[in-house]
Amino acid sequence: MAASWEAAVSDVRAAREASLAKVEPRLQGLPEGLPRNSTGLAKVVLSPRELEITENYTITQLLAALRERKLSVEEVTRAYLRRAALAQAATNCLTGLLWDEAIERARYLDSLPEPKGQLFGLPISTKEHHGMVGDNVTSSASYACWAGKQHNSNLLYDTLWDEGCVFYARTTQPQTIMHLETESNLYGLTVNPFNRDLTPGGSSGGEAAMLGMRASILGVGGDIGGSVRCPCSHVGVYGFKPTLKRISLLGQRGHMAGKEAILPTAGPMALDREALDLFMKVAISAKPWRIDPSLSMQEWTPYHFDRPLKIAVQWWDGVVRPHPPMLRAMKEVSDACKKAGMKIVEWDCEPLNHRKGWEIITSLYWPDGGKEVMGLLNSTGEPILPLTKFIIEEQPSVKDLSQAELWQRCVERDQYREAYARAWNKTAEEDGQEVDVILCPASFGAATPHRQSRYWGYTANWNLLDYPGAVFPVTVVDPSKDPVDTSYIPKTEEDKFVHDMYSPDKYVDAPVSLQLIGRRHHDEKVLAALAEIERAMGR
């Protein structure tokens, strides 16, 4: 542990600088002042070959080219390493670049007589607190007091590694890993590649910024309240939060280890929809339950629809009205689905009381009232960031629970889940066809201006229910189509806060994404439904 939190900051930043100093050739051509939208910088800084490698392949095509050895692993790795360095320069998304390690790994893979593994040669970027394959790996989980703390691999990454991937970059996460943005004392503020005045979301915001910059084709994030889905939605890429216990957490670093009332899950974040399926298939085909017995013993079994989907549209969550571009995206997609012959019904969630859901989940995020986490922060005196205060101190339900109080919250959680299950069952009553998925906003709007992500309801509700959820890009904010709805009268304080946040000029170039939710364990169905819906959208 460093002598002070400031010393920890210096240490980790120096280490990051050292890792970036390896980049060769150095990045050249970066403008003095960075533009608001960074996504055009690659064309200035990277070589045509690097642009080709990082832009002209879907994940399936890239894997095929690697397997057929039309591309060497090393040239792919180098292109992604350089693009990652650019992403860091533009968005501050990395905790470190794994230059030497990645090139060594690439050369090893190139040296094999035959390509092997389902991910042969694929570059994968990873969230810092998950740890890493390799000796002398450290991770801080964004706590100054853990800077430089020894960490090793985890079960999930071992699997990806065994399947031939290349880890090449580790990405930022916010303080406590519990903001829907990405800022920490150790690494500073990560910004959105499409508009640096906006957040890339969080907590897997470093991954999102990498994907938005096309500096990653597949990343790994974690989600306990939206931390995969929110950042993916804010940069217009694909993300998937599986049902708990399908992907192992074994070996990840986190606070409150052993807490179980509400759990996170790792999930894929990717440029292509098929990467979500691939990630799940690879992670599960390793039968991780043979080592981590907490997991479901459940193979990955792709689902196929044999009749048109029945989709329930949740226009809003009964608490906070989404911004106009989000409502437009909802309308565009549901219209397209209807046109394609799918059944569209409304999901009336008001009787289910998402507000109560939020009260339950926030209490269960911090059953000790935040004591452990605040202790970690206070141990070095590092400043408590506003969004940390928001999610701990400003939530009325957060308190240090007695065991009996904890049980009571778990009972409430289970009752909430049961009520939702019964409501879902009821959708089959009229026509004998149960709703397949719920289509809903991925967030109340596009990426927010920094430090404004103070409403988690659109994602966290599905963590409370442990329902799998995918996000997918739909549109971008368009001032001509998305004016402020001046007629809307907010219902509550939160609603007003969110309503007042919106004006189109703040959201230039901001992607807008939607979310698809399935029942617990219906992971494969959600991804199959996403394919159907994108087909209906003409993709």
Next chain:
Amino acid sequence: MAASWEAAVSDVRAAREASLAKVEPRLQGLPEGLPRNSTGLAKVVLSPRELEITENYTITQLLAALRERKLSVEEVTRAYLRRAALAQAATNCLTGLLWDEAIERARYLDSLPEPKGQLFGLPISTKEHHGMVGDNVTSSASYACWAGKQHNSNLLYDTLWDEGCVFYARTTQPQTIMHLETESNLYGLTVNPFNRDLTPGGSSGGEAAMLGMRASILGVGGDIGGSVRCPCSHVGVYGFKPTLKRISLLGQRGHMAGKEAILPTAGPMALDREALDLFMKVAISAKPWRIDPSLSMQEWTPYHFDRPLKIAVQWWDGVVRPHPPMLRAMKEVSDACKKAGMKIVEWDCEPLNHRKGWEIITSLYWPDGGKEVMGLLNSTGEPILPLTKFIIEEQPSVKDLSQAELWQRCVERDQYREAYARAWNKTAEEDGQEVDVILCPASFGAATPHRQSRYWGYTANWNLLDYPGAVFPVTVVDPSKDPVDTSYIPKTEEDKFVHDMYSPDKYVDAPVSLQLIGRRHHDEKVLAALAEIERAMGR
């Protein structure tokens, strides 16, 4: 709530007497002083027809006769009702007989033009705290303060009911439902039908006494530390504790509702092995996860071996040496398996440290240090029974945990589970064939004299691991074959306590059973292995 615990006792006993007063014809021929072994009483008290119905059918045969209407539901029900009243007279195993309700139900089923349901007409006895189908149902869960407390049905019983069963008797459980015996202030002491000086085990000991008396063919118990397996083993019948989250707990009455670090599961207790499969199939085919989303979404998929079993034999648990008849049973069965061509290896569990496992699970049984439970008992001043003190106050690991301490115990639990999983994986190293099941004692011996069940390790270890386990009858204590092992020098205080308990004369007629354990989620495999092993035993 009654005015005092004594009043509660009077109330529930009066209600029980009233329910037994309905029996018609009244039981006649019971001897003045009850014999030590009650299993011969049926021949004295019941009619030849009643004996035929309750003794000459396996569950499969009984269901067939009911379905084909060779037997009416009413006559079967009446026979079991009368035999249950006899079991109560002999062993004190009931909290109430459902005379009117069962006959009404039977007549309804007989009135149907076609038999329907997988359990059409089958009498099922049930543990009191599970609740019951019907209005005005109460349950106390053996707490004086809850005597007469309104209770309704539960998801599992709804399913059994929908499949056409007849509930006809509710059975005793011990104070706190956390003894491996069955005694409470409300209902007194339940005794073993084979030897009234011995316990029928617990906590589902009322069910066990019913089965030992053949007054039930299929009962439902619950198991968090052995409460299905221990009582079944003590009366020489079949019992099965499934992996958690396959059978729903929704609607059962228990203390510490919402606690989740260690959970109970309901499980079948039965005269026939095939009843275990049947129960699981019926319970799961209803897709209970559609209402109770905590469950695994996993169909019941019978397993078939396509090669000889590989069995690991756990002769002892490294803490307490089993009694001579148990070791003989182990040897007889493992020899039979070897002779049948199965691979037999030894399960060396000492490095896995079952003693540490016990420390973890006892802490997680009572994460509040027993506060809630003691509060329930103290609210009426009912006496705290010695085995309640044993499992709460006398366990050094039991304390009121802070949230952080709870998490630490959960981490230890998960590490224990991981170590076990890795050890199991290792069994494939030598010959590429992983061990299918562990064969081990169901308890350190046969049923103990009353109030001596102070070692749970042989069952509770598998609750900690959440491994499915079946028990099955093997032999009975035989003084000529099972002398005291005077050469054995106990290793610890517990070991000495258990060793000193044994002398063959205390255990006249006591059944001895073994236990078969599978990996988590391998429920179907355990039952398939049990069939193979019984075949090897010549059954």
